[in-house]
Amino acid sequence: xxxxxxxxxxxxxxxxxxxxxxxxxxxxxxxxxxxxxxxxxxxxxxxxxxxxxxxxxxxxxxxxxxxxxxxxxxxxxxxxxxxxxxxxxxxxxxxxxxxxxxxxxxxxxxxxxxxxxxxxxxxxxxxxxxxxxxxxxxxxxxxxxxxxxxxxxxxxxxxxxxxxxxxxxxxxxxxxxxxxxxxxx
Numbered sequence: 001x002x003x004x005x006x007x008x009x010x011x012x013x014x015x016x017x018x019x020x021x022x023x024x025x026x027x028x029x030x031x032x033x034x035x036x037x038x039x040x041x042x043x044x045x046x047x048x049x050x051x052x053x054x055x056x057x058x059x060x061x062x063x064x065x066x067x068x069x070x071x072x073x074x075x076x077x078x079x080x081x082x083x084x085x086x087x088x089x090x091x092x093x094x095x096x097x098x099x100x101x102x103x104x105x106x107x108x109x110x111x112x113x114x115x116x117x118x119x120x121x122x123x124x125x126x127x128x129x130x131x132x133x134x135x136x137x138x139x140x141x142x143x144x145x146x147x148x149x150x151x152x153x154x155x156x157x158x159x160x161x162x163x164x165x166x167x168x169x170x171x172x173x174x175x176x177x178x179x180x181x182x183x184x185x
Contacts, residue, residue, distance in 0.1 A: 010035040010136060014050075036136065039114040041143035046073075048080050048109045049102040061134065063108075064099040067120040070112035072100050080107035099125060114140045117150045 039045060049063060071094035076085060089109065102108045117140045124134035142149035 006034040006036050006137070008036060008038045008139075010037040032133070036119075036139055038139045038141065041114065041117055041141050041148055043114045043140075044111065045114055046109065046111045048107055050080055050107045051102045051105055060104060061102040062099050062125040063102060063122070063134075064125050065112075065120060065122045065138070067116045067118055067140075068112050068114070069096050069098045070100075070110045071096050072108065073111050074109040075103060075106060077103065077106045080109070085109070114138070115143075115148075116140060117142045117148065 049061070051061060073091060073094045074085060074089040076088070085107070086109075094111075100108060100110065120138045120140065122136050122138060
């Protein structure tokens with residue numbers, strides 16, 4: 001409930017469609033921002049990840065969602081086809097995982113139930129890829145009961161203060177024996 005930190009307009013579709021596995025790309029593929037996807041408690045979610053040929057496919061993308069496990073219901077080479085590819089989904093005994101690899105120049109479809117309230121980070125496990133836009137956040141709303149909602153913080157938990165910050169001092173290494181120690185102020 002903090003205003004101005006994020007927006008809830010994370011898109012349901014890519015900002016533009018193009019030949020994802022081809023060699024020609026639009027000038028902008030991702031947008032930097034603080035857009036998040038808000039999910040209702042117990043909402044069923046299906047997501048399809050489409051790899052591209054950008055940086056010649058950049059290999060496998062191990063995608064990970066904190067706070068949930070999910071089912072891999074389908075994958076394939078090339079560009080995902082919303083009409084034909086769902087017909088091949090494994091809805092009988094799909095693999096349940098918490099990290100999965102989107103195939104090079106292919107797609108992968110997952111499903112999960114948003115049954116763990118909170119703010120959950122979704123990202124590629126290759127750190128550099130996060131800087132390319134392969135990260136976001138899901139917010140799963142509380143359910144209708146105490147058992148399906150985030151617990152209130154304990155009374156002894158100190159409040160965060162805006163003036164609290166981490167500073168690394170002596171970055172030039174001139175302070176004897178304390179070159180890498182962080183100081184708090």
